[in-house]
Amino acid sequence: MIAVLIIGNGNVANHLYNAFKNVKQIKVSKINSRVLDNVPLADITILAVSDDAIKEVSSKIKNPFVVHTSGSVGINDLKSTSRKGVFYMLQTFTKEKKVDFKNIPFCLEATHKADEVILEKIASYLGKNIYHINTAQRKKLHVAAVFVNNFSNHMYTIGQDICLENKIPFKILSPLIYETALKAETLSPRQAQTGPAIRNDLTTINNHLESLNEEHKNIYKLITKSIQNGAKL
Amino acid sequence: MIAVLIIGNGNVANHLYNAFKNVKQIKVSKINSRVLDNVPLADITILAVSDDAIKEVSSKIKNPFVVHTSGSVGINDLKSTSRKGVFYMLQTFTKEKKVDFKNIPFCLEATHKADEVILEKIASYLGKNIYHINTAQRKKLHVAAVFVNNFSNHMYTIGQDICLENKIPFKILSPLIYETALKAETLSPRQAQTGPAIRNDLTTINNHLESLNEEHKNIYKLITKSIQNGAKL
Structure with a gap:
């Protein structure tokens, strides 16, 4: 039996707590980060608090292994x-949406080799995608995640805005969004690239630019140029 | 029995021909756009040729209904x-990949009302997502498709490049890519937006910018600004 203590009260803390509750090899408890007078002892203490709070909260924890x-x-x-x-x-957690931990990538790091094994063990009770990622890699991975998640999602937002302005139901784009994401799993995205930018189809590119507002035009130009730069690699 | 003639030899022409071959209410044939001396008569003649070739090829067709x-x-x-x-x-067609027409949105337009009904009919033999979209809307939809497909895919490419540079397997990002696409179907993408840009988390944004090359930095800045502009709407 591994005793896990979760400190925090956000989406990650709550989803993780609910997931560990269903693991019989784990005894999980959870406390709020504002009440740190009597922190229960635990084999692993997981701080699921905001980035800004990690230093301060961790400085107050005396437990043997803090992550x-x-x-x-x-x-x-x-x-x-x-x-x-x-x-x-490495996943986007939403309050209302159930999390399927089976497919979540767990990125683990520890100062002691033996602790990596413990982290692997508790991760393996929840899912199957387990990676050893050090701090330098994890910071890069976090930037990559911003591109594939936040920035892709913003491309969807722009698509939706264009649809709304032209009385087109946004759901017409759903199969394309889905297929694009699916393709990235099977093909390398660079190889999967299609469209006017990679074809250098100037007639279509200029027609598109003419139809866009200034903000979207700037984004269109910059990404088109970047697609074309990448094609030269 | 509806006689359909497809003119062309690209991905769209070939996938569409194969799909219509399985429809018993349709008699489909296909010819190359370079041999237009003896064009067979058909109820519907579908030009599946490149954009640039549409004017010239269509000028040579005497059939009663050309799309x-x-x-x-x-x-x-x-x-x-x-x-x-x-x-x-409205879908991305790849030579090697089988197309599931069931979920493809068919965007139809015709100069005669009765012809819209015929187009609806042949589309309904292949799929269930049928829309009436006029030329002005379709051109806008095409731009929106570039954002959600080509530009999202480029965000995946950048994510992959960052992974490669840091010896991180790109497949670690697949569940996030997939979840982001799935969310856009259920939530409005503007509402689904998360990450440092929408939170205006300047510490993280600056750390990210420092770690990127010039090209990726410019894209990061512009999209972050656009996400923040959108949040004010």
Whole structure:
């Protein structure tokens, strides 16, 4: 039986707590990061708090093994004085939406080799995609995640805005969005690239630019240029 | 029995021909656009040729009802003198990959009301997502498709490049890519937006910018600004 303590009250803390509750090999408890007077002892203490709070909260924890769950914070930003680690789940967590941990990539790091094994073990109770990612890699991965998640999603937002302005139901684009994402799993995205930019189809590119507002025009130009630069690699 | 003639030899022509072959209510034939001396008569003649070729090829067709399959070409760019239409399938066609027509949106337009009904009929033999989209809307839809397909895919390419540079397997990002696309179907993408840009988390944004090359930095800045502009709407 592994005792896991989760500190935090956000989406990650709550989803993770609910997931561990269903694992019989784990005894999980959870406390709020504002009440740190009587922190229960645990084999693994998981700080699922905001990036800004990690230093301060960790400095108050005396438990033997403290990990955080952030993609962009270094392992040494934990200011606890005991063994340290990172338990980063690379997924977008929404309050209302159930999380399927089976497919979530767990990115693990620990200051002690034996602790990596413990983190692997508790991750394996939840899912199957387990990676050892150090702090430098994790910070890069976090940037990559911003591109594929936040920035792709913004491309959907622009698509939706164009649809709304022209009285076109946005759901008409759903199969294309879905197919594009699916293709990235089977083909390399660079090889999967299609469209006027990669074909250097100037007639279509100029027609598109004429039809866009200034903000969307600037984005269209910059990404088109970047697609064309990439094609030369 | 409806006689359909497809003119062309690209991905769209071939996938569409194979799909119609399985429909018992349709008698389909296909010819190359370079051999237009003896064009067989047909109820519907579908030009599945490149955008640039539509004017010239259509000017040589005497059949009673001629349609093209392009997202960015107007209905009146057909230079056939008979009835005109558009049969635009909003999906990315790859040579090697089987196309599931069931979920493809068919965007239909015709100069004659009765012809819209015929186009609806042949589309309904292949799929269930049928829309009436006029030339002005279709051109806008084509731009929107570039954003959600080509530009999202380029965000995946950048994510992949960052992974490669840092010896991280790109497949670690697949569940996130997939979840982001799935979310756009259920939530409005503007509402689904997460990440440092929408939170205006300047510490993370600056850390990210420092770690990127010039090209990726410019894209990061511009999209972050656009996400923040959109949040004010």
